[in-house]
Amino acid sequence: MNKEISMLRIILQQMSIAGFRLSAGGFFVPLFELPDWFTQLYQDKFSVYSERDEYFLGVAFPFIENFLFDAEQIWSQAKSEHLQSGLWTEENDKGYEVYLEAIAINAGNEPVLLLTNQTTNFDVRHKVFQAARDLAIKNEHLENAVQLHQRQLQQQLEQLCQHRDSFSELNENIERDSSAVLICRQNGEVEVYNKALIDIYSLRNSIQVKKESLLEKWVNEAERIYPEIHRVLEVGEHWEGEFETTDNINQKKWIRLMIAPVVNDDDKVAHYICIANDISDSKVSMVELERITQVDPTTRLPNRRRFWSYLTEQIEQKKSLGGNLALFYVDLDHFKQINDSLGPEQADFLLSTVANRLKRSLKKHDFVAHLGADEFAVIATEYRDNSVLSTIADRLVKGIYREVSFNEMTLNVSASVGIAVYPQHGSNARQIVKSADYAMYHAKEMGRNQYQLHGPTHISEGIPKLHVEQGMRNALTNEEFELVFQPQICIGTENVYRAEALIRWNHPTLGQLAPDSFIPIAEESNLIIDIGRWVIRAACKELKILTAKNLNVKIGINISPKQFKYSNIAEELVQSISDYAVDPSRLELEVTESAFMEDMDSVVNQLQEVRSLGVSISLDDFGTGYSSLSYLKNLPADLLKIDRSFICELPNSKQSKSIVESLIKLAHELSIQVVAEGVENETQLNYLKGLNCDFFQGYLFHSPLNAAGLLSLYQSLTLKENRLESS
Ligand code: C2E
Ligand code: CA
Ligand code: CA
Numbered sequence: 001m002n003k004e005i006s007m008l009r010i011i012l013q014q015m016s017i018a019g020f021r022l023s024a025g026g027f028f029v030p031l032f033e034l035p036d037w038f039t040q041l042y043q044d045k046f047s048v049y050s051e052r053d054e055y056f057l058g059v060a061f062p063f064i065e066n067f068l069f070d071a072e073q074i075w076s077q078a079k080s081e082h083l084q085s086g087l088w089t090e091e092n093d094k095g096y097e098v099y100l101e102a103i104a105i106n107a108g109n110e111p112v113l114l115l116t117n118q119t120t121n122f123d124v125r126h127k128v129f130q131a132a133r134d135l136a137i138k139n140e141h142l143e144n145a146v147q148l149h150q151r152q153l154q155q156q157l158e159q160l161c162q163h164r165d166s167f168s169e170l171n172e173n174i175e176r177d178s179s180a181v182l183i184c185r186q187n188g189e190v191e192v193y194n195k196a197l198i199d200i201y202s203l204r205n206s207i208q209v210k211k212e213s214l215l216e217k218w219v220n221e222a223e224r225i226y227p228e229i230h231r232v233l234e235v236g237e238h239w240e241g242e243f244e245t246t247d248n249i250n251q252k253k254w255i256r257l258m259i260a261p262v263v264n265d266d267d268k269v270a271h272y273i274c275i276a277n278d279i280s281d282s283k284v285s286m287v288e289l290e291r292i293t294q295v296d297p298t299t300r301l302p303n304r305r306r307f308w309s310y311l312t313e314q315i316e317q318k319k320s321l322g323g324n325l326a327l328f329y330v331d332l333d334h335f336k337q338i339n340d341s342l343g344p345e346q347a348d349f350l351l352s353t354v355a356n357r358l359k360r361s362l363k364k365h366d367f368v369a370h371l372g373a374d375e376f377a378v379i380a381t382e383y384r385d386n387s388v389l390s391t392i393a394d395r396l397v398k399g400i401y402r403e404v405s406f407n408e409m410t411l412n413v414s415a416s417v418g419i420a421v422y423p424q425h426g427s428n429a430r431q432i433v434k435s436a437d438y439a440m441y442h443a444k445e446m447g448r449n450q451y452q453l454h455g456p457t458h459i460s461e462g463i464p465k466l467h468v469e470q471g472m473r474n475a476l477t478n479e480e481f482e483l484v485f486q487p488q489i490c491i492g493t494e495n496v497y498r499a500e501a502l503i504r505w506n507h508p509t510l511g512q513l514a515p516d517s518f519i520p521i522a523e524e525s526n527l528i529i530d531i532g533r534w535v536i537r538a539a540c541k542e543l544k545i546l547t548a549k550n551l552n553v554k555i556g557i558n559i560s561p562k563q564f565k566y567s568n569i570a571e572e573l574v575q576s577i578s579d580y581a582v583d584p585s586r587l588e589l590e591v592t593e594s595a596f597m598e599d600m601d602s603v604v605n606q607l608q609e610v611r612s613l614g615v616s617i618s619l620d621d622f623g624t625g626y627s628s629l630s631y632l633k634n635l636p637a638d639l640l641k642i643d644r645s646f647i648c649e650l651p652n653s654k655q656s657k658s659i660v661e662s663l664i665k666l667a668h669e670l671s672i673q674v675v676a677e678g679v680e681n682e683t684q685l686n687y688l689k690g691l692n693c694d695f696f697q698g699y700l701f702h703s704p705l706n707a708a709g710l711l712s713l714y715q716s717l718t719l720k721e722n723r724l725e726s727s
Contacts, residue, residue, distance in 0.1 A: 015116070020055060022075065022111040027054040037098060037117050044093045057113070063088045064102055064113075071104035075111035082106075087118055135297075139282040143256070144344065146179075147240070150258045150275045153179060154238075157273050161262045167191040180276040186269050188213050200255070200278050202247045212248075215272060218257055221245050225304060227430050228437040234509045236261045236269055242279060254283035296370040298348045299355035307369035307377055311429045314381055315422055322716045325422040326389050328378040328396060329436035330358065333414045333448040335374035346406055353404050354413060361399030362392075376415075377436075386421060393417050393451035401449055414449035416440055425454045427708035438511040455703075456504050456514035468521050471507065476530055480506050483538045484704035485555070487713065488675055488697040491689065495721055497714055498695065500556040500590065501539045502704050503531070523562050532563045536572050539587070540580040542707055547582065551714045556588040556618060561595040564602065570609040577613070584614035590641065592620045607636045618675070623659055633670055640667045644678030647698070651687045664691045 009032040012019055018038040020028035030053060034042075045060040058065035067085045074083050085102040092098065099121075103114040153174075160170055167183060170192050174181040180197035184190050190210045203209055222229050222243045232239045240258045247253060257276045264270040294306035302310065311327065318325050332338075332354065339347045351370070358368050358376055367379040380392060396417055403410045418440025420426065425435035439454040446452065475481055485499040505513040522528040539557045546553045563569055569589070577584050589610060596603050607617050618639035619632075623646055632640070642663055649656035660676075667674050676688050679698030688696065705713060 012114075017117075018115040020057070020113045020115075022113065023054075025054075028057050028113060029053050030055065031112070035117070038115065041090055041092055041098065057115075061090065063090075067102050067104070071102075071111075071113065074104050075106060080106060135286055139286055142282050143279065146256055146277045146279065150179060150240075150256070150277065153177065153181070154258055154260045154273055154275055157181070157183070158260060158262055161271055161273065162264075178277075180278075182209075182214055182274040182276075184215055184272055184274070186271065188215050191271065197276070200247065200253070200276060202249045202251065204248075208248070215259075215274060218245070218259070218274070218276075222257065225308070227434045228441075231434075231437065231441060231509070231511075233259060233261060233269075233272075236263055242283065253278055254280045254287070296372075299352050299370045301355050301359075301368055301370040301376070303369065304371045307371060307379075308429065310367055310369070311379060311432070314379060315429055315432070318381075318422060319712075322712065322719075323381075324383075324386070324424075325432075326380045326383065326386075326392070327420050327422075327432050327436045328380070328393060328451075329418040329420075329433070329440045330376040330378065330396060330400075330415050331417075331440050331444070332374035332400075333416055333444070338411065338413075339374075342406070342411075349406070350404050350411070350413065354400055354415070357399045357402070358396065361395040366392075389419055389421070389453065390451070393419055393453075397449060397451055416443035416448050417451035418443055418454065419451060420454040423712050424703075424705050424709040426706070442511060454512070456512045457510060457517070465521055465524075468518055469525050469527065472505075472518060472522055472527050472531070475505055475507075476534060478508075480508065481531070481534060481538070482506055482512075482706070483535065483542060484706050485542070485710045486697055486704040487702045487710070488556075488695045489701045490695050495717070497551065497553040497717075498556070498588075499553060499710060500697065501535065501542070501558070503535055503558075519560070523560055526562065526566060528560045528562050529567045532560055532567065533572055536569075537576050537579075540576040540582050542710075543582045543586055544580040545707070546711065546714070547586070549711065549715065551711075551718065552586070553710075553714060554586050554588055554616075556590050558590045558620065559595070561592065561598070564595055564606055565598065569606060570613065573610060573613060573615060585616070587615045588618050588639065589615060590618050590620040593622065593624070596635070604634075604636060611636055611638075621677075623663060632666060632672075637672055639673050639675060641675045641677050641697075642693075644698075647676050647678045647684055647688075648680065650684045657687075660688070661691055664693055668692070 013032055013035070016035040016037065018034050019031035021031055023029050042055065042060055046056075058068055063085070067083075071083055074081060082103055082105040087099050087101050089097050089099055097119075099118045101116050101118050103116065105112050105114065156173070157170070160173065161167075161183065170183070171194075174192065174194040177194060178196060180194065180200045182190065182193045182197055193206075193209050197203070197209065197214075198205075201212070201214070203212070219229055219233070222239075222241055225243055226239075226241050229239055229241070238258065238260050240256070242254060242256045245253055245255050255276045256279045257274065260273045260275075261269040262271040262273060294303055295301065296303040314325055335347075338350065342350065351374070354376070355368075355370060358378065362368060362378060363380075363382075365380075365382045367381075369377050369379075371377055378392075378396065380389075383389070383392070397415060400413060400415045402413070404413055418436045418438065420432050420435035420439060422432050426432040435454040439452045442457060443450050443452040482504045483501045484504055485501055488498040488500065490496040490498070503515050503519070505515075505518055507513050519528065519531075522531050535557055539555050543553065543555055559569065573584070573587070576582075577587075589607075591603075591607065611617060616638040617636055618641055619635065619637045620641050621643045622640045624643045640663065642660060646656045646660050650660065651657060664674050673694040675695040675697055676684075676693050677697050679685055679688065679696045679700045681700060684698075685696060685700060702713070
């Protein structure tokens with residue numbers, strides 16, 4: 001035996017590891033002398049000690065038997081990876097518990113199983129957890145008292161605040177309260193505050209309170225760990241949380257803050273009641289422990305802090321290596337009521353149960369964290385494609401939705417899950433969390449106990465038009481509009497990069513809205529003129545960014561019929577093209593047939609002018625209007641987009657088939673290229689390929705991507721091409 005191997009044996013023996021080789025007969029043969037703890041345990045199970053060095057580990061330890069199923073995967077493929085079982089416990093006949101972990105590896109194509117004794121490690125960790133737990137319980141009493149006081153005070157103040165213009169009488173109610181109180185108007189203007197507020201923030205006088213705009217400061221500070229705070233406040237809900245703040249003399253403190261909006265008669269937020277308490281004393285040591293363990297003491301899952309660092313790390317990694325990541329934001333339904341009726345101990349039990357259910361619904365690579373209260377998060381970094389996300393989310397929702405039994409009763413728990421994907425739904429951790437939170441909120445609104453993928457919401461009714469109109473005016477100034485981009489694919493020559501720009505409205509309270517929720521209203525009110533101008537500029541801006549990265553992309557811009565009537569499209573194009581210094585041949589206008597309805601000559605003239613700039617024209621939704629085939633030859637068009645309604649009926653509907661066939665044929669005769677819209681499956685694709693359709697757009701390839709998503713898609717495609725070229 002060579003020297004290295006004997007050295008290795010000594011090392012493993014010293015580490016008290018039991019190592020085995022799996023024999024052809026299915027039993028385990030020790031690789032070297034077995035450690036005492038192992039022979040002890042094994043003898044407890046089998047009174048006759050194995051003489052022929054044949055160990056039936058699966059029979060002796062049911063846990064291992066389970067593990068062997070997974071281990072087979074690694075062994076049968078002779079992969080170089082290893083598989084760890086996670087800790088489990090065995091008890092020997094003296095009642096002493098040992099914590100074990102199994103590791104399956106391929107050692108030079110030999111299936112090897114290592115058993116390690118983690119008892120000492122576990123004890124140390126266990127003690128830290130225990131300390132954290134004890135401290136948490138102590139603090140919980142304190143925190144409950146603060147919480148209770150804040151809630152009572154807030155209810156009292158809310159009643160006093162409603163229908164009130166002067167707040168001077170409120171002073172005596174709050175002046176001597178131990179909690180800091182600040183009541184301000186919706187715009188932050190201070191109405192009343194008390195002495196405790198001056199104390200917490202080490203402020204000198206009342207003038208300073210008025211100048212400090214504390215509400216804004218709080219929201220900004222809290223947002224770092226609670227990105228959902230804006231959304232919660234904007235929909236007029238209460239917000240409570242704990243975060244670190246700095247006072248006027250730059251001292252760091254932990255506060256527990258409650259913000260309660262007071263709504264006036266016409267359902268608008270008129271005031272905010274803010275109540276804050278300094279909880280540094282109980283928090284600092286707790287935070288320190290959580291920092292060390294990075295584990296939530298109730299559920300033993302990674303805590304909020306660990307979650308943020310993990311998410312940020314993973315996103316950084318994806319940024320440099322490519323690939324997607326999905327965040328599932330899990331929020332229990334009606335937890336507040338459950339918590340109030342159960343009491344803290346039972347609620348903790350419930351949270352641990354949910355934590356276990358979540359873990360069981362997930363794969364080994366998935367990361368799950370407890371963010372606090374009733375919020376959990378799952379991060380999946382290794383999954384095939386986005387179609388798997390709904391399967392995972394479904395498993396999470398179903399995994400949680402079962403009864404939990406307490407001593408005397410059972411309760412139904414359910415959860416709402418929001419999903420966001422990097423990079424489609426945000427380019428950094430905070431945006432991704434925000435997007436997932438919006439989606440979760442959406443899932444709650446849809447009736448709870450379900451999941452939603454982040455994406456635009458379609459609102460059709462319920463919101464008065466006037467509201468939407470006013471909202472859109474604000475949206476332009478507040479930069480709430482965003483363009484997303486849906487790639488168009490050219491089979492065979494994949495390095496032709498084309499994408500259609502589609503508008504989204506990131507509404508402050510309703511989340512992301514789809515264009516059919518607001519574009520029709522914008523068209524009625526002529527706001528489409530301003531929005532349309534914004535779209536042209538935003539598309540050119542994006543084009544400039546892509547060009548700067550050496551990506552030759554062509555972007556399609558949707559133009560509304562109203563824009564031909566009331567604005568000078570050619571002039572706006574000229575302006576944006578020069579402002580962003582973009583190549584006009586990288587732009588395309590998508591025009592619907594309805595644009596030609598009113599004044600065909602004028603529209604044709606305008607389009608000719610646009611074309612003379614070098615911008616190409618595509619006829620959108622073709623086939624749905626009255627016009628169609630006969631006068632296609634009279635229109636200045638470079639491209640034709642066949643409407644989704646025909647594509648989705650392929651290849652079953654005879655009528656759609658013949659329309660699509662003749663459209664493509666005629667277009668090609670006129671040297672016009674064709675895009676098929678809304679391609680959702682392979683059958684449609686194959687049929688269209690047979691007809692020589694030039695481009696394909698649809699969910700089969702990509703749903704609309706945000707700017708970061710588009711950029712990373714094209715960057716990874718160019719990388720691939722370069723690799724192909726150089727190899
Ligand atoms: P459109 O121009 O026909 O845009 C295509 C729509 O189909 C997009 O919806 C896109 O997300 C959706 N789509 C793409 N692939 C598929 C698929 O495989 N299956 C299905 N079911 N749908 C697919 P979106 O973004 O909601 O846009 C809806 C309409 O809003 C657009 O229809 C367009 O008429 C209008 N619009 C969008 N952006 C703008 C804009 O910037 N200006 C103007 N004036 N109108 C816009
Ligand atoms: Ca379009
Ligand atoms: Ca279309």
